[in-house]
Amino acid sequence: MGNGQGKRVVVIGAGIVGASLAYHLAGKGANVILVEAQGIASGVTGSSFAWINTTHPEPDPIAQLRASAIEEYRRLETQLPGMEIRWTGALSYSVMPNAALSASGKQASDHWVSRSQILDLEPNLKNPPQAALFVAQEGALDAVAATHALIAGAEAYGAKILTQTRVLGFVTQGAKVSGVETTIGCIDADIVVLAAGTGITKLTDMLEVSLPIEASPAIFIRYKPQPNLVHTLISSPEMEVRQSSDGALLAAEDYLDEAMENQPLAIALRTAKTIRNELHGVNSIDVESACVGLRPIPADGIPIIGYLPKVVGAYVCAMHPGITLAAIVGRLASEEIIDGVASSALYPCRPDRFFQA
Numbered sequence: 001m002g003n004g005q006g007k008r009v010v011v012i013g014a015g016i017v018g019a020s021l022a023y024h025l026a027g028k029g030a031n032v033i034l035v036e037a038q039g040i041a042s043g044v045t046g047s048s049f050a051w052i053n054t055t056h057p058e059p060d061p062i063a064q065l066r067a068s069a070i071e072e073y074r075r076l077e078t079q080l081p082g083m084e085i086r087w088t089g090a091l092s093y094s095v096m097p098n099a100a101l102s103a104s105g106k107q108a109s110d111h112w113v114s115r116s117q118i119l120d121l122e123p124n125l126k127n128p129p130q131a132a133l134f135v136a137q138e139g140a141l142d143a144v145a146a147t148h149a150l151i152a153g154a155e156a157y158g159a160k161i162l163t164q165t166r167v168l169g170f171v172t173q174g175a176k177v178s179g180v181e182t183t184i185g186c187i188d189a190d191i192v193v194l195a196a197g198t199g200i201t202k203l204t205d206m207l208e209v210s211l212p213i214e215a216s217p218a219i220f221i222r223y224k225p226q227p228n229l230v231h232t233l234i235s236s237p238e239m240e241v242r243q244s245s246d247g248a249l250l251a252a253e254d255y256l257d258e259a260m261e262n263q264p265l266a267i268a269l270r271t272a273k274t275i276r277n278e279l280h281g282v283n284s285i286d287v288e289s290a291c292v293g294l295r296p297i298p299a300d301g302i303p304i305i306g307y308l309p310k311v312v313g314a315y316v317c318a319m320h321p322g323i324t325l326a327a328i329v330g331r332l333a334s335e336e337i338i339d340g341v342a343s344s345a346l347y348p349c350r351p352d353r354f355f356q357a
């Protein structure tokens with residue numbers, strides 16, 4: 001048990017970010033209550049492609065965070081029975097071979113693979129490129145299962161989880177946040193952590209601290225199982241696909257607009273055609289589900305992590321890519337909140353960058 005015993009922390013939001021925060025805070029001995037408006041992983045976490053993607057073109061202000069993402073998930077795997085990650089590696093040919101890649105990407109620059117190596121990795125590719133980046137250390141997870149695993153871990157440390165409970169406002173004493181008002185009444189807190197995804201802006205507006213976080217749509221598609229089609233995770237200009245542990249083929253696509261021909265199901269059918277054109281061995285490719293998820297993306301693309309300016313006791317965690325970063329941010333933010341240890345990796349993420357004159 002850590003030194004946070006007795007510190008009352010309310011975490012708002014049971015997506016993967018809030019779940020990771022709740023787990024790490026409770027593990028440090030904090031008295032955690034997690035408040036979720038709907039169900040666990042009912043936000044964008046429930047429709048995520050969930051690639052632990054650590055490669056990014058330079059300059060990358062959060063290179064330090066990305067570089068630790070994999071080892072933090074490896075740690076969680078040893079701590080949480082339900083945390084199952086498919087470490088298949090990721091084959092990417094949307095990046096140019098001579099692109100400058102940051103942090104873990106630099107390690108990855110050792111891993112440019114040739115056409116014949118690409119075919120060894122993905123024998124079903126019909127049109128393999130001359131070269132691709134293969135990052136063997138990367139993987140992907142079932143984001144819903146991972147969120148449940150973190151919640152179960154938090155509960156084992158004594159955290160209380162309130163689902164179907166919406167935060168409606170804050171209890172304040174002067175500039176200090178001393179609790180939250182919810183649909184089932186007020187809950188006192190020493191610290192309130194805002195991990196509510198795209199719901200964060202509404203909450204910070206109530207504290208009169210406006211944060212520029214865009215609700216950015218993307219499409220998540222699940223096709224019926226068809227094992228052994230894709231072995232790694234393929235990110236190419238044509239498609240982004242991988243297989244889940246039950247053999248379902250998963251794809252992520254850009255959201256275009258609201259037109260009928262660009263509705264999720266229509267995009268899923270077009271993507272199915274592309275997959276058929278790109279891969280041998282596709283027998284039937286039936287859509288199981290296709291939906292839009294709203295990603296919380298800060299205006300400058302950099303996560304917003306830290307105490308809100310102008311108020312006391314409110315800590316915000318808004319980020320993209322949230323799956324990649326949830327494990328490392330959960331640990332570092334809990335160290336800041338409970339141990340008072342500020343992390344240099346989080347410096348570029350501070351909310352006050354939006355309030356400097």
Ligand SMILES: Cc1cc2nc3c(=O)[nH]c(=O)nc-3n(C[C@H](O)[C@H](O)[C@H](O)COP(=O)(O)OP(=O)(O)OC[C@H]3O[C@@H](n4cnc5c(N)ncnc54)[C@H](O)[C@@H]3O)c2cc1C
Nearest residue numbers: 013015037043044045048051167197199293321322323324
């Ligand atoms: C198609 C697609 C593909 C993606 N691919 C990747 C990827 O490959 N890798 C990656 O890292 N990321 C990816 N992402 C992004 C990733 O899914 C998100 O960054 C991440 O899930 C964000 O998690 P979160 O916990 O912050 O938000 P959420 O999952 O949205 O959780 C926030 C929760 O807060 C709750 N809430 C909101 N307001 C309130 C309130 N007032 N009171 C109580 N509860 C409230 C909501 O109900 C919700 O459950 C993808 C997203 C999409 C849509």
